[in-house]
Amino acid sequence: MSEINPSQITFARVRRRLTKAQLAKELGVTSRSIQNYETGSSAPDSETLAKMAKLLNFPQQFFCIEESMPVIGEHAASFRSLSKMSDAMKNCALSAGAIAFHINDWIEERFNLPQADLPDLSDLPPEEAAATLRRMWGLGSAPIPNMIQLLESKGIRVFSLAEEAREVDAFCTWHGSKPFVFLNTMKSAERSRFDAAHELGHLVRDVYSMRHGETRGIEMEREADAFAGAFLMPSESVVANKPPAFTIKYLLKLKHYWGVSLAALAYRFNALGQVTEWGYRNLCIEIAKAGYRTNEPEPMEREVSQLLNKVLDALQAQKVGRAEIARGLCISVDEINALTFKLTRLSVVPADSSIDLVSRRSPGLRLV
Structure with a gap:
C-alpha cells in the first residue's frame, strides 16, 4: 500500500458527517490516534485502514491518492438556505461538491462539454437582471421548458445533492472557470426548478462575492429569490x-x-x-x-440532465459504466449515484471493462 495522504482521511470523515471522536469509537482507537492520522503524525496500520475504508465507504486506494481532494471554502458556495443547516451538514454537502468536481474533470478528459456562457449582471436589480438575461439568451417571455437543460447548455454543471445532505435545499459554486449548481432532487420538480433559477441568480449577480469568498446575507438570498421568480415568470x-x-x-x-x-x-x-x-x-x-405548501398539487414531471445522460449513454456503448468511473476515481459507485440521483437513468454494465478512454479522441456533446 502506498503512503497515506492524511487530508484524504479528513475528507472522508467529513463526507460521512463524523466527528473525530465518533470515528475513533467506530474504529476502536483513541481520538488522539485520529488526530495523528489526519495531521500525518502517524498512519493507520493495514487492518485499521481496511476497517476505516469500509466504514467510510471509500476504497483503500482513496486514502493513498497523492493529490488531495479540492476544498470548497466556507464562503465560496452560495447555499439556498442556511437557517436549518448545521456545520456538519454544510461541510458534508461541500465535500459532495468536491467529488462532483472530480467526476466532472474525469468526464471532461473524455468529452467536450459546453463552456460557461454567463454574463456579469451584478450591477442590475433582480427584476432587470432576469429580463436582461432572457434577452441575451433569446428566451423571449415564454415559459422555460427545462431549467436543468438550459443551465447545462450554458456551461453550468448540474448535480444532485447527496442523500445524506437532503436537508440542504441547493447551492452553487465555481471550480476554476466552471460554474456548478447542486439541486436537492428529493424536493418537488417545481421547487427544484425554482432552486435552479435561484442559484442562476447568484451565478450572474453575485460574481464578485462568490469569487472572493465574501459572506452573503439574507438580503442576497431574497434578491436571488426575486431573480428566480422574474426569470421563470416574466x-x-x-x-x-x-x-x-x-x-x-x-x-x-x-x-x-x-x-x-x-x-x-x-x-x-x-x-x-x-x-x-x-x-x-x-x-x-x-x-x-390544503397542504399544498409541502405536497405540491398536480405535480409536474421531474426534469433530468441531458448532459449526464448523454455522457453515460456514450460510455455504456463502450462498455464503461459507473463501476469503471468509480474505480478510476477511487470512489464508491454510491457517490456517483448520489450525485446523479433522479437526474439520470441508472446505468449498469459489466464491471470487467478495461477500455482506455483517455487515449481516445474527445467527442463533443451538443445540448438541444
Whole structure:
C-alpha cells in the first residue's frame, strides 16, 4: 500500500458527517490516534485502514491518492438556505461538491462539454437582471421548458445533492472557470426548478462575492429569490395571463404553464401588484390548509440532465459504466449515484471493462 495522504482521511470523515471522536469509537482507537492520522503524525496500520475504508465507504486506494481532494471554502458556495443547516451538514454537502468536481474533470478528459456562457449582471436589480438575461439568451417571455437543460447548455454543471445532505435545499459554486449548481432532487420538480433559477441568480449577480469568498446575507438570498421568480415568470407575461379570480382552481392551470409551485405563482402575482394584500393572505391560507405548501398539487414531471445522460449513454456503448468511473476515481459507485440521483437513468454494465478512454479522441456533446 502506498503512503497515506492524511487530508484524504479528513475528507472522508467529513463526507460521512463524523466527528473525530465518533470515528475513533467506530474504529476502536483513541481520538488522539485520529488526530495523528489526519495531521500525518502517524498512519493507520493495514487492518485499521481496511476497517476505516469500509466504514467510510471509500476504497483503500482513496486514502493513498497523492493529490488531495479540492476544498470548497466556507464562503465560496452560495447555499439556498442556511437557517436549518448545521456545520456538519454544510461541510458534508461541500465535500459532495468536491467529488462532483472530480467526476466532472474525469468526464471532461473524455468529452467536450459546453463552456460557461454567463454574463456579469451584478450591477442590475433582480427584476432587470432576469429580463436582461432572457434577452441575451433569446428566451423571449415564454415559459422555460427545462431549467436543468438550459443551465447545462450554458456551461453550468448540474448535480444532485447527496442523500445524506437532503436537508440542504441547493447551492452553487465555481471550480476554476466552471460554474456548478447542486439541486436537492428529493424536493418537488417545481421547487427544484425554482432552486435552479435561484442559484442562476447568484451565478450572474453575485460574481464578485462568490469569487472572493465574501459572506452573503439574507438580503442576497431574497434578491436571488426575486431573480428566480422574474426569470421563470416574466412580468409582462404574468400580467397578461392574470386569472379572472385568485383561487386555487385558476392558479392550478397557470402553474402548469409556468412550471412553478402554486405558492411561488401566488407570490409572483402579489409581487407584481396584481392581487391585494388581503387577497394574497387569504390565498396563502387556502394553500396552507390544503397542504399544498409541502405536497405540491398536480405535480409536474421531474426534469433530468441531458448532459449526464448523454455522457453515460456514450460510455455504456463502450462498455464503461459507473463501476469503471468509480474505480478510476477511487470512489464508491454510491457517490456517483448520489450525485446523479433522479437526474439520470441508472446505468449498469459489466464491471470487467478495461477500455482506455483517455487515449481516445474527445467527442463533443451538443445540448438541444
